[in-house]
Amino acid sequence: xxxxxxxxxxxxxxxxxxxxxxxxxxxxxxxxHGPGSRRHSASRGLVRWIGGxxxxxxxxxxxxxxxxxxxxxxxxxxLVGERRADGGVAFLGVxxxxxxxxxxxxxxxxxxxxxxxxxAASASGPACLQTSRGWNAAxxxxxxxxxxxxxxxxPSHAPGAKLPVMVWVHGGANHAGSGAGTVESSLVDQGxxxxxxxxxxxxxxFLSHPDLTREQGGASGNYALMDxxxxxxxxxxxxxxxxxxxxxxxxxxxxAGGQDAGLVMLSPRGRELAARxxxxxxxxxxxxxxxxxxxxEAIGEDLARRVGARSLGDLRRISGDDLLKAxxxxxxPLDDQGFIWTQAVVDGAVLPKAPExxxxxxxxxxxxxxxxxxxxxxxxxxxERARIWASQAFGTRAPQVLAAYGLDRDPPAAADPVRGDAVxxxxxxxxxxxxxxxxxxxxxxxxxxxxxxxLDVAAPGQAAVSHGSELTYVFDRPVEGRPPMxxxxxxxxxxxxxxxxxxxxxxxxxxxxxxxxFAAAGPRAxxxxxxxxxxxxxx
Numbered sequence: 001x002x003x004x005x006x007x008x009x010x011x012x013x014x015x016x017x018x019x020x021x022x023x024x025x026x027x028x029x030x031x032x033h034g035p036g037s038r039r040h041s042a043s044r045g046l047v048r049w050i051g052g053x054x055x056x057x058x059x060x061x062x063x064x065x066x067x068x069x070x071x072x073x074x075x076x077x078x079l080v081g082e083r084r085a086d087g088g089v090a091f092l093g094v095x096x097x098x099x100x101x102x103x104x105x106x107x108x109x110x111x112x113x114x115x116x117x118x119x120a121a122s123a124s125g126p127a128c129l130q131t132s133r134g135w136n137a138a139x140x141x142x143x144x145x146x147x148x149x150x151x152x153x154x155p156s157h158a159p160g161a162k163l164p165v166m167v168w169v170h171g172g173a174n175h176a177g178s179g180a181g182t183v184e185s186s187l188v189d190q191g192x193x194x195x196x197x198x199x200x201x202x203x204x205x206f207l208s209h210p211d212l213t214r215e216q217g218g219a220s221g222n223y224a225l226m227d228x229x230x231x232x233x234x235x236x237x238x239x240x241x242x243x244x245x246x247x248x249x250x251x252x253x254x255x256a257g258g259q260d261a262g263l264v265m266l267s268p269r270g271r272e273l274a275a276r277x278x279x280x281x282x283x284x285x286x287x288x289x290x291x292x293x294x295x296x297e298a299i300g301e302d303l304a305r306r307v308g309a310r311s312l313g314d315l316r317r318i319s320g321d322d323l324l325k326a327x328x329x330x331x332x333p334l335d336d337q338g339f340i341w342t343q344a345v346v347d348g349a350v351l352p353k354a355p356e357x358x359x360x361x362x363x364x365x366x367x368x369x370x371x372x373x374x375x376x377x378x379x380x381x382x383x384e385r386a387r388i389w390a391s392q393a394f395g396t397r398a399p400q401v402l403a404a405y406g407l408d409r410d411p412p413a414a415a416d417p418v419r420g421d422a423v424x425x426x427x428x429x430x431x432x433x434x435x436x437x438x439x440x441x442x443x444x445x446x447x448x449x450x451x452x453x454x455l456d457v458a459a460p461g462q463a464a465v466s467h468g469s470e471l472t473y474v475f476d477r478p479v480e481g482r483p484p485m486x487x488x489x490x491x492x493x494x495x496x497x498x499x500x501x502x503x504x505x506x507x508x509x510x511x512x513x514x515x516x517x518f519a520a521a522g523p524r525a526x527x528x529x530x531x532x533x534x535x536x537x538x539x
Contacts, residue, residue: 070157074238077115081152082122088188089157091121091242096234097227099146100200105316106212106223109148109230125149127178128201129320131328136176143178145204145320150197150231153183154243162245164493167235167274168196169228169253169261171282171468174341175202175327177257185475190490193244195235199227199260203327204320206341208293209300211312219349221296226350228264232273250493251277254471256342258282262367262439266358267350271365276496278368278489280470281375283435284355287536290344299330299340359442366496368489369439370453370515371432374420375467378427383412386423394535401426401535418456420464425532434533440509451498451508452515457483473518483518 068083072091081091097109104110128147132140154163166187170179179196188194199205205224212220228251236246251274253261259282264270266284306326309315330340344355351358358364379385386407391398399408405422406413415421419428436452443450458465459472473485484503491500498506504523507514513529 071118072157072159072241074234074241075114076112078118079121080118083157084153086155086189088153088155089242090151090153090183092151092183093123093125093149094121094152094234095125095148096150096197097148097230100148100204100223100227101145103316105145105204106207106209106220106312107216108223108226124151124178124180125198127180128198129204129324130172130176130201131324133176136172139176139178139180145200147198147200148227148230150195150234151179151183152193152195152239152242153188154193155188155191156243158243159241161243162240162248163191163193163243164490165193165195165235165239165244165246165249166489166493167232167249167251168194169199169251169257169264170196171253171255171257172201173339174206174224174256174260177201182475186477187475187486187490189477190486190493192490192493193239193242195231195239195244197228197231199224199231202341203303203323206296206345207300207303208296208345208347209304209312209315210297212300213293213297215312219293219347220300221293221345222347222350225260225264225267228260229267229269229273229350232264232270236273247275248493249274252280252489253278253282254280255282255467259284259286259342259344262369263344263351263355265365265367266355266361268352269350271363274365276366276492278492279370279436279439280474281371281432281467283369283432283439284359285344285435286339286342286431287435288339288343288431290346290351290354293345293347296345296347302330303327356438356442359439360446362446362448364443364446364448366449367439367443368451368453368492368498369436370455370470371428371436372455372465372467372469373418373428374424374465375428375432377420377424378431379423381421381423383407383410383423386426390426397535404532404535418465429530429532430536433530434536437513437530437533438537440513440515441511444509444511449496449508451492451506453485453506453518454515455483455485455518457518457520470518483523485518488516 069080070083070089072079079091079094081089083089095112098112126142126144126147127139129143129145130140168179168182170177179198182196183194200223206221208221235249239246251261251264258279261277262279262284265274265277303326304315307318307322309318346354379389387402390401394401402408405426407422412422419425440450440452455470456465459469462469470485473483474489478486487503488498492498505525506516507525512527514527516523517526
């Protein structure tokens, strides 16, 4: 594996018009090859799509830059970035914590040591250590445990300008992906400072163990969330020197990155560092009950046995690659390894209570939450596997659930032209649509302001809307007739309300199930509770 930053990546390219273009291998995912295809196992479907593969493909790293260095002073030293041809500036590969290696593996992130002189900031740092699963091959090839870096891009180098700041958390099922390339988005043209952060993945970011808990004062795990909090702390202390307003920070993410952004927003520390959040196709917990600290410690004990480690010292001396191999054999809900690191862990420190309990706290900041009309199909898209899972998950209510989705017959009910087949609808409701509705309901009940959306429009080149379709509309240059998600997101970042001049009204949740549907004919407001969500709401 490559252990040093790689300034280029072949995941995407620009067209002559300056638009980001999906490479051929990801432009079309028809029924034979997309999520829900019978050719895909449940694990491959989840890992390929919950991880934000479209973002990795859609954003090109290394936009054309002028040979015009620009400097910024941080609390650790002077950075030398680049001025872009459009007048904007970029600082890439900025360390926000010391490398979490050796004795710092599985410890909270530590402040960056000061450097003397100037530090080059013209190439993104390495991705965090991960196993290649095909779609993330470029990230895996340039991965390292030394990965706690962020990228910053501003529309102009105007320290003290107090522009709104948007901090991006990438997806990847919490065990793959990276944030490299994100700041090259045209979102910056909306007058925001865009920051993309890295966080420890998989076994390095979420492992608990009784010995770690004792070492760290009663809690362990959630190191990835601590990394995101540390990055937000860096933004608070330094972003003014890049033209950003440290008091006006929006944390946003997609898929597992959306969940992580949401969990950080719920944490006591996160509420102090971010003014608001946007959760795209990733709610806290993904609709599954949280894992207790003890349950997460048991996973750590299992891992230690697999690698023959008898102490923390042993665990910290084992190579990262060997830990990745051992972690791939761990089990998780739905017998799908892709879920193992996406279940929220109530550690008593970063997350003092379960996510649903924290959502009821009046102190949580405003949010936008939402999902696509169809996201992913679990169980390899196979109805019989879905029936077996439903009998385990819903018990005596399973017959009602199967009937509601048309899975009580063989063959199942015909596919909906927008929401997909029965298995797709069940998985989308369970993990994305209904958790978003629950999040909106709980925040409204607590007196919070929250806006919800649903995307019904496929990304250009896609046969149908799916997990990650909104990334094009958030990050790519706006085009007339396409969902104006970027404009709504930027308005929310500026004012805390997504509504703005020239945009169709977006009503906040008021208890009636309000949401904005991004449809082919344009955004339209809807309301009403989704009937099938009653099966997916825990008492």
